[in-house]
Amino acid sequence: MGAVETGAGAAKRIVVKIGSALLVDDATGAIRQDWLDALADDVAALKAQDREVLIVSSGSIAAGRRLLGLSRGALKLEEKQAAAATGQIRLAHAYQTALARRGVTVAQILVSPADTEERRRHLNARNTILQLCRLGAVPVINENDTVATAEIRYGDNDRLAARVATMVSADLLVLLSDIDGLYSADPRRDPTARHIPEVPAITPEILAMAGDVALSSEQGGLSTGGMKTKLDAARIAVAGGCAMAIAKGWDAHALSAFAAGGARATWFRPQTEPLTARKRWIAGALKPIGAITVDAGAAAALARGKSLLPAGALGLEGAFERGDPVRILGPDGAPLAKGLAAYSAEDAARILGRKTTEIGEILGYVGRAELVHADDLVLDGAPGRGARAGRAAVAPDGAESLE
Ligand code: GLU
Numbered sequence: 001m002g003a004v005e006t007g008a009g010a011a012k013r014i015v016v017k018i019g020s021a022l023l024v025d026d027a028t029g030a031i032r033q034d035w036l037d038a039l040a041d042d043v044a045a046l047k048a049q050d051r052e053v054l055i056v057s058s059g060s061i062a063a064g065r066r067l068l069g070l071s072r073g074a075l076k077l078e079e080k081q082a083a084a085a086t087g088q089i090r091l092a093h094a095y096q097t098a099l100a101r102r103g104v105t106v107a108q109i110l111v112s113p114a115d116t117e118e119r120r121r122h123l124n125a126r127n128t129i130l131q132l133c134r135l136g137a138v139p140v141i142n143e144n145d146t147v148a149t150a151e152i153r154y155g156d157n158d159r160l161a162a163r164v165a166t167m168v169s170a171d172l173l174v175l176l177s178d179i180d181g182l183y184s185a186d187p188r189r190d191p192t193a194r195h196i197p198e199v200p201a202i203t204p205e206i207l208a209m210a211g212d213v214a215l216s217s218e219q220g221g222l223s224t225g226g227m228k229t230k231l232d233a234a235r236i237a238v239a240g241g242c243a244m245a246i247a248k249g250w251d252a253h254a255l256s257a258f259a260a261g262g263a264r265a266t267w268f269r270p271q272t273e274p275l276t277a278r279k280r281w282i283a284g285a286l287k288p289i290g291a292i293t294v295d296a297g298a299a300a301a302l303a304r305g306k307s308l309l310p311a312g313a314l315g316l317e318g319a320f321e322r323g324d325p326v327r328i329l330g331p332d333g334a335p336l337a338k339g340l341a342a343y344s345a346e347d348a349a350r351i352l353g354r355k356t357t358e359i360g361e362i363l364g365y366v367g368r369a370e371l372v373h374a375d376d377l378v379l380d381g382a383p384g385r386g387a388r389a390g391r392a393a394v395a396p397d398g399a400e401s402l403e
Helices: 033-048 060-064 077-100 113-116 119-134 157-167 206-210 215-220 227-239 254-259 277-284 295-305 345-351 354-362
Strands: 013-018 052-057 105-109 140-142 172-177 245-247 265-267 291-294 313-317 325-329 337-338 376-378
Touching: 013 033, 013 157, 033 052, 033 254, 052 077, 052 119, 052 157, 060 077, 077 105, 077 140, 077 354, 105 113, 105 119, 113 119, 113 157, 119 140, 119 157, 140 157, 157 172, 157 227, 172 227, 172 254, 206 227, 215 277, 227 245, 227 265, 277 337, 277 376, 291 295, 295 337, 295 376, 313 345, 345 354
Parallel strands: 013 052, 013 172, 052 140, 105 140, 172 245, 291 325
Antiparallel strands: 245 265, 291 313, 325 337, 337 376
16 A cells, blocks of 8 residues: 555455444443444445455443343453353344345354464464455454453454454454544643554654553443554554554444545554565464574574574474474574474474484474474564564564563
8 A cells, every 4th residue: 555545545355343332332232223234334335346344343241231230330350251242142143134234244253362373273263264255254253252361361352453454464454443543642631632644653652642541431431442452453463564544433434434535544554565474473463382592693594584494493492383483592592583383392302403404314204494484484573574664663572562
């Protein structure tokens, strides 16, 4: 997408995140049917333009709590889980009915962090979601709140949507919110607050602007995320090569207005070519479960975009399996990169420091020549090959530090 482009532009695969406050009436817990019907029109219109649309929708807890008599105050975790179980079925039904009237089939996907972060589960979730898109359906995605405990929750659908967007290699993530983007100060309190149309890099100044303001409180306090989680989402999305926009979703047909480029929004754009799907995922979502220490020669080779060969590896830690994400450390222990191991820790330990030609003899089978292939490897501070302008403003593994 060009720098001046607004709206949906050329994006082919779009993830739209819907906040609870937009979809569920705070006073009654009812679905805002007219709003949803308008959204369904907008989604159908985007699909008619040959784009794939995925919805990440909040609202299960807000829609379910009153049905269980949980009408007032903050909910305990188990009450949220119960409310989500009740509300999610209602939410899914509402989407199904609204979109069916436009001839669009929906499919429900409930995910947990492990589904985007664990390699095998990630592949399953990605394949299923992409298959649904290929078959013309609109996946409606939410967190699997009923079984999510505090430790294993995303907790907010902003970051969940960003994880999903990068997992499925989306071009664009739109956070439909109750505000039209980021401001230089809290616009509810400061009349001089300026709207920021584009954020080239998520700098400490930008983070400071977001503060911890829960922007939805004015609309009834339904939403979990404030501007902070939206910036966290932007960081994940942009690191994964996906553009993100925060747009106001409150009015009917907000998505169409945004898609046509007529709505004010704050844009976060990836600064390089999109990474390959695999690199996006390695950069944005994977938690390393082991480490390989390499020698100085290998460290220099990695910096030039080369693979890690067994000959350059000095040591390892962690019980990783083949295909698991590992951190790659320099001889001094400094983190250099993250990648997918081509061998299990057990087998890797046996070929450390050995020539590639010796692998077959040592292990009794010939695996890959590399311990971590360059295609499966992302340098810290530079996902993808070579330097990445603007990335310096982002912590090397910022996505993970958000957990
Ligand atoms: N998954 C939660 C729900 O459906 C919403 C999380 C959020 O508000 O971001 O109620």
